Amino acid sequence: MKRQKVVRKHKKLDLWMVRVLKFDPKAEPEKWAAYKERNPEAILVKTKPSQRTLERWAYDSVAKTPCGCKVEPDGKCPHGVPSWLIILGFI
Numbered sequence: 001m002k003r004q005k006v007v008r009k010h011k012k013l014d015l016w017m018v019r020v021l022k023f024d025p026k027a028e029p030e031k032w033a034a035y036k037e038r039n040p041e042a043i044l045v046k047t048k049p050s051q052r053t054l055e056r057w058a059y060d061s062v063a064k065t066p067c068g069c070k071v072e073p074d075g076k077c078p079h080g081v082p083s084w085l086i087i088l089g090f091i
């Protein structure tokens, strides 16, 4: 089973982070539903962007968020999700 990653907000800190799920959301949709209920902002992600991609985004002044929106490198999308650059502490 491939470990699935999720991006979600820290419960207490105003901080987004990447976490590895301990279950496969496709194989156990009921677990994923329960997880989503506890963490409504959680987004499943395949991979983190590479260092090169992050550098290109910083250079181009256009970055993506885990939900796939395009934002300014230090911005948030309409879903309230910050850019990968912020989440990964690149800026």
Ligand SMILES: [Zn+2]
Pocket: 065, 067, 068, 069, 077, 078, 079, 080, 081
């Ligand atoms: Zn978005």
